[in-house]
Amino acid sequence: MLTLQDVSVGFGDTRPVIAGACLELARGQRLLVCGAAGSGKSTLMQTVAGIIPRLVPAPLFSGDIRWEGRPMTSVSREELFTSIGIVFQNVEDQLWDLGVEDLIAFPLENRRMPKHQVRQRIGILMDEFKLDELRGRRVLSLSGGERRLVAIAAALAGSPRLLVLDEPTTGLDPVARLRLVATLNRLRAEIPSLLIAEQDPSAVQAVVDAVSLLKSGRLAAPEPVGDLMGISAAWQDACILPPRQRRHKSSTRATGRTLLSVAALCTELKRPDGTPVLVDVGLDIRAGEIVGLIGRNGAGKTTLFQSILGLAPIASGMITIAGEPAREWTTARRARSIAYLPQNMRRILFNMTVLEEAVFAITAGRKDANPPITLSRARAALARYGLSEQTDTNPFALSSRQQALLGLACAEAAGSQLAILDEPLLARDLDGRRMLDLFLATAMAEDRAIMLISHDLELVDDVCSRVLLLDEGRISFDGPTEHAWDCHAYGRLGWPGPRQAEPTEPDHALS
Amino acid sequence: MRFHEVNFFLKLAGALLLTVGAWFATDWRLGVPLALATLGFLRIAQVPGIKAYLKGAALLVLLVQASWVVNLMLQGQPALQALSMATGMSARLVTTTAAFFFVMETSTPGSILAASSAARLPPVATLVLSLTFGIIPMLRDDFERIADAQRARGMEIDDVGFLVRLRFALARGVPLLVQAIRMAHSISLSLSIHGFDMREKRTTWRKVGLMVEPRLPKAQDRLP
Numbered sequence: 001m002l003t004l005q006d007v008s009v010g011f012g013d014t015r016p017v018i019a020g021a022c023l024e025l026a027r028g029q030r031l032l033v034c035g036a037a038g039s040g041k042s043t044l045m046q047t048v049a050g051i052i053p054r055l056v057p058a059p060l061f062s063g064d065i066r067w068e069g070r071p072m073t074s075v076s077r078e079e080l081f082t083s084i085g086i087v088f089q090n091v092e093d094q095l096w097d098l099g100v101e102d103l104i105a106f107p108l109e110n111r112r113m114p115k116h117q118v119r120q121r122i123g124i125l126m127d128e129f130k131l132d133e134l135r136g137r138r139v140l141s142l143s144g145g146e147r148r149l150v151a152i153a154a155a156l157a158g159s160p161r162l163l164v165l166d167e168p169t170t171g172l173d174p175v176a177r178l179r180l181v182a183t184l185n186r187l188r189a190e191i192p193s194l195l196i197a198e199q200d201p202s203a204v205q206a207v208v209d210a211v212s213l214l215k216s217g218r219l220a221a222p223e224p225v226g227d228l229m230g231i232s233a234a235w236q237d238a239c240i241l242p243p244r245q246r247r248h249k250s251s252t253r254a255t256g257r258t259l260l261s262v263a264a265l266c267t268e269l270k271r272p273d274g275t276p277v278l279v280d281v282g283l284d285i286r287a288g289e290i291v292g293l294i295g296r297n298g299a300g301k302t303t304l305f306q307s308i309l310g311l312a313p314i315a316s317g318m319i320t321i322a323g324e325p326a327r328e329w330t331t332a333r334r335a336r337s338i339a340y341l342p343q344n345m346r347r348i349l350f351n352m353t354v355l356e357e358a359v360f361a362i363t364a365g366r367k368d369a370n371p372p373i374t375l376s377r378a379r380a381a382l383a384r385y386g387l388s389e390q391t392d393t394n395p396f397a398l399s400s401r402q403q404a405l406l407g408l409a410c411a412e413a414a415g416s417q418l419a420i421l422d423e424p425l426l427a428r429d430l431d432g433r434r435m436l437d438l439f440l441a442t443a444m445a446e447d448r449a450i451m452l453i454s455h456d457l458e459l460v461d462d463v464c465s466r467v468l469l470l471d472e473g474r475i476s477f478d479g480p481t482e483h484a485w486d487c488h489a490y491g492r493l494g495w496p497g498p499r500q501a502e503p504t505e506p507d508h509a510l511s
Numbered sequence: 512m513r514f515h516e517v518n519f520f521l522k523l524a525g526a527l528l529l530t531v532g533a534w535f536a537t538d539w540r541l542g543v544p545l546a547l548a549t550l551g552f553l554r555i556a557q558v559p560g561i562k563a564y565l566k567g568a569a570l571l572v573l574l575v576q577a578s579w580v581v582n583l584m585l586q587g588q589p590a591l592q593a594l595s596m597a598t599g600m601s602a603r604l605v606t607t608t609a610a611f612f613f614v615m616e617t618s619t620p621g622s623i624l625a626a627s628s629a630a631r632l633p634p635v636a637t638l639v640l641s642l643t644f645g646i647i648p649m650l651r652d653d654f655e656r657i658a659d660a661q662r663a664r665g666m667e668i669d670d671v672g673f674l675v676r677l678r679f680a681l682a683r684g685v686p687l688l689v690q691a692i693r694m695a696h697s698i699s700l701s702l703s704i705h706g707f708d709m710r711e712k713r714t715t716w717r718k719v720g721l722m723v724e725p726r727l728p729k730a731q732d733r734l735p
Contacts, residue, residue, distance in 0.1 A: 055703050081704045096698045097649050101727050102621035105716040107705040109628065118716040122727055136726025138619065140652075154705070311659050330669045331662035340663050348660040350686035364665030365679075396689055414665070 001027045001193055002048065002162060003066040008217075009043050009052060010060030017043040019217040020063070025162070030194040031222055034201050035214030036239040036429030037401035041197035042089050044214065045166040048195060049086040050075075082111070085160035089167040089197075090344065090400065091144075091151045100134045100142075100150050101126075107158040125153040128183050133272070144171035144343065144423075145297035145455075152180065162193045169203040171343065171423060173297045173455045174495040181206050199428035200456075201229065202243040213238040239430045244458070244499040255288040258323065259418045259449050260308065260338070265317030267300075267307055276315060277303045279473035285418060290440060290450040292464035292481065294457070296493065299470045301453050305420050310334050322417060336364060339416035343423040345403035346396065354398070354406060355391040358382050361410035381413035382406075385435055400425055401432060408439045419443060420451045427459045437463075457498040461485075469493075514556055514617040516722045519626040519640075522618060526610035533606035539595050542602030549609040558616050560651070568608060572601045620645030622723045629719035634709050642698070653690045657683045 004023040010016035017040045025031055035041045046052045050072055053061045065072040067080065088094050098106065101122050108118045126132055129149050134142065139150055148171055155163060169177045184194065184207045196204050201211060210222035215238045228234055232242040265281040277300040285291055295301050306312035308319060310331040319326045321337050339361075342348060351357045358378035359368075368374050382388055385405040390398060395406060404425045411419045419439075426432030440463060443450055454460055460467060460481070467484035469477035476489035484490055485497040514522075529549065536542045550568075553561050579597035584590060620641040627637035661668055661679070668679045707713075718724040 049704075051700070051704070055700060077703070078706055078708065081706055086704060093697050094701050094704065096694070096701055097620050097645055098624075099619060099621040099726070101716060102624065106701075106707075109624075109713045109715055110706040110708060110711075112711060112714050115714055115716060115718075118714065119727065122716055123730065126727070127730055132730060135729070138621075140649075158706070309663055311663065330667060331659070332665050332667040332669065335663050335665040347656065348663060350657050350660055350683070352685065360664065360666075364667070365661070366667075394689075396693070410664075 001025055001029075001068060003064075004048070005064040005066075007047060007063030007065060008060060009040075009047055009058045012059050015217070016060055017217050018047065018219075021217070021219040023048075023212070023219060025193055025195060027161075027192050029210070030208045031196070032201060032204060032208040032211045032225065033195065033197045033214050033219070034199065034211055034235075034238065034240060035197070037199065037404075037425060037432050038399055039214045039239070039429075040217040041214055042166050044219070045086065045164050045195065045197050046088075048162075049084050049164045050080045051086065054080075082107075082158055083161045084164060085155035085158065085162070086164040087148070087151045087155050087166065087168060089170065091148050092344070095139050095147065095151060097138060097140050100131060100137050100139060103139050103150055103154045104157050106154065111158070121157055125157060128186070129153050130179060143298050143302065145173060145176050148172060149176065149180070156187065156191065159190055162195065163191045165194070165196045167198055168196060169198065169200070170425075171297070171455070173295075174457065175493070176297050177203055177455075199240060200243065201225070205229065205243075213240075215239060236430065241428055241430060241433060255286060255447060257287040257447075258284050259287055259321070260285040260451075261318075261320040262308065263318040263320075265304075265307060265319070266315045267303055268313040268315045269303055276473060278307065281317070281470070281473070281475055283468055283475055283478060285449050285451055287417070287447045287449055288444060289466060290444070290452060290464045292460035292467045292484075293451055293453045293470060294455070294460060294467060294484075295470035300473060301470055302422075304470065305340060305422070305451075305453070308334070308420075309338060309340060332364065335416075336414075337417050339411035339414050339419040341404075341407040341411055341419065341421050341424070343425060345400075345407045349395040349403065349406070352394060353392050354382065354387060354395055355379070357395055357406060358410055358413050361414040364414075378413055381409040384412070384438070385409040404432070405435055408435060412439060412442060415446075416448070418449045418451065420453065422453045423455065424452075427454075427456055457485075457495070461498040513722070513725075514558075514613075515619070515622070516725050517617070518719065518721055518723055519614070519618045519623045519644075520630065521721060522614045526614045529610045530607045533603045533610075536603070537599060539599035539602060542599045542606070546602040546605040546609070549606050553609055553613060556613070556617075558613055560612075560616055560648075563651075564609070564612050568605050571604060571608070575601045575604060615644050615647055618644055622717075622725070624713075625715040625717040625719055625723050628713040628715040629717075631712055634707065634711065634713060637713065638702075638707070638709075646694070649694060650687065650691060653694070654683060654687055657686050657690070 002025040004021050007018060007021045008016045009018040021044060033041055033044060043052065046056065052058050067075050104122050104125055105118050108121060131149065131153065134146060139147060152168060168180060172180060181204060196208060198204055205225055208225055211225050211228050212222045213220045213234065229243060235242040261284045263282050265278055267276045267278040269277045271277055281304060293301055303312050307314050310329065321334060326334055349357060351360055355378060358381055359374055362374050362377055382391060385408050387402065387405055387409060390402065395403065398406065424436055426436045440450060452460060452464055464481050467481050468475050469489050471489060477484060477487045533542060533545055536545055576597045579600055580593045583593035583596060623641045623644055624637060627640055658668060668676060
């Protein structure tokens with residue numbers, strides 16, 4: 001069905017992103033490509049889908065790609081994108097301000113499908129992905145996980161013969177992941193072939209037949225997924241954390257100094273049924289601890305930190321930062337004590353060079369009293385996170401991984417007492433995890449605190465000393481990590497615990 | 512009234528009529544009440560973003576009044592006459608911008624696509640209308656997002672004087688430009704991979720008449 005023969009792709013750097021990749025994907029095959037962040041997964045996925053070089057030119061492109069026996073270059077654009085569907089890792093790159101139904105219907109409307117058939121197809125996909133609650137919503141107003149599910153539904157709408165998914169579980173909570181896996185399995189007859197790129201193989205293990213490891217642009221031959229899962233050396237050789245293995249257990253402990261306190265917080269932002277997104281939230285974060293915040297997609301995690309930072313208005317409640325009531329503080333004043341690192345760092349980057357971003361983290365745009373010292377601090381922070389070579393690069397030109405590292409460097413340079421890390425992308429590969437561990441260790445050594453918002457329960461279990469569970473607008477569990485996975489509130493979520501095999505039929509957990 | 516669901520072309524026709532009326536009302540004694548009535552309608556209709564619009568409109572009125580009065584007086588017009596002409600021009604501009612602000616704020620790209628597709632417009636017209644009226648709110652949201660990013664990274668842009676705030680707002684132009692280019696790239700990519708064809712007229716999933724269906728009915732309410 002799809003053949004790649006000695007394909008190399010590069011974007012002007014000294015080494016190609018993909019180097020001599022060979023791949024045979026037969027009809028009906030379901031292949032997982034695993035590699036560390038920056039290993040070339042996204043480039044490979046976009047090449048396979050025909051995006052590169054047809055829509056995104058690559059200065060270096062060589063090799064032969066055949067689609068159903070024909071050179072891909074000879075396949076018309078309409079035929080190509082009708083037969084291959086793709087969802088990008090950065091799903092925002094393929095979305096614009098359409099409604100949920102509009103986005104799912106878009107490929108069908110463009111193919112002039114009659115109205116009743118389009119409506120029927122939208123209905124089937126929305127039922128399949130349990131998107132009924134999102135009817136009529138604008139895509140850009142959805143949470144990251146919800147957007148991804150809608151984008152996958154849209155990619156499936158036209159019944160492609162090959163579906164390419166680049167890190168499809170990013171931002172999805174465990175139940176949404178199970179739902180995605182179950183849906184992909186149910187639609188086995190409808191999606192003849194599937195190609196998935198992921199860092200964590202365990203999330204999609206149940207839908208693929210084989211795994212190819214990608215390391216520094218080189219793609220290994222596929223191996224049966226079951227054979228590879230237990231071989232740590234193979235994963236480590238590809239610079240990925242072996243699946244379902246504990247890395248180390250955090251031994252942090254709170255020192256007692258409260259850095260952030262939230263009491264009886266109720267937001268102005270409401271859900272469609274009229275109830276506030278956060279009803280009665282209370283929590284404390286103390287110096288010297290790493291606290292994990294978990295909850296379903298759409299539970300209000302984003303709204304919580306936005307409320308803490310003053311970016312979302314609150315109806316009632318008290319926020320205290322370093323012992324002082326912060327209700328009247330501007331967002332900027334709060335942000336000088338609390339650094340926020342979103343999953344998609346592009347959301348908070350706006351300077352023209354990497355060095356300017358790091359300098360801004362220190363000065364916050366104020367007049368710099370001592371520019372040489374500030375510059376020296378900024379350069380040192382960038383060097384610690386391997387960004388010395390990129391100081392003059394535009395932050396938007398960095399890879400997602402480098403942007404995540406820039407976030408860590410900026411947060412460290414700023415010296416904020418509390419850092420909120422929202423689903424860090426660095427947790428699954430060895431180098432990224434080393435950098436994340438460095439950031440966490442530095443924060444602990446300096447008696448700061450970290451709030452880690454993540455659906456990666458293994459990461460939470462590894463690094464957090466305490467877990468907060470946000471459910472139905474409240475903190476339904478607040479306690480030591482080792483008790484979190486057995487508590488009643490966690491049981492109500494229907495999620496598997498960290499490193500537990502995911503159930504193959506999850507529907508009991510979805511209702 | 513569900514203004515978001517009114518057919519985009521009806522709203523557009525209404526805005527055009529109002530604009531034509533405003534530009535024919537050369538006397539400020541007609542123009543000002545029309546402008547005020549239009550603003551009153553926006554208020555009653557609770558159009559989103561009206562506060563920001565009113566700030567912009569106030570700035571526009573100030574600039575027009577100042578520049579026209581000075582210019583006309585330099586040309587030898589009496590002050591009172593210059594003031595009345597400037598007021599008439601301000602009123603026309605307020606009516607025009609308010610009318611199109613209403614259309615823009617109450618029409619989503621999806622509803623415009625649906626109305627255009629149902630009207631069997633050529634795809635190029637469909638695309639231009641959707642992007643013209645849809646991209647401005649998107650850019651405004653991005654402008655706000657960049658401001659929030661600056662705030663969230665400790666940059667004080669709220670508790671400062673008007674001039675400093677204006678300077679910071681202007682400084683958002685460069686990142687906004689970068690974001691606009693990215694947005695254009697995303698839209699172009701989305702159109703390509705979803706098979707948008709400039710040569711072929713599209714269909715729509717929505718039921719379109721004087722009103723445009725805002726959402727698919729719930730599963731149990733859908734007709735077989």
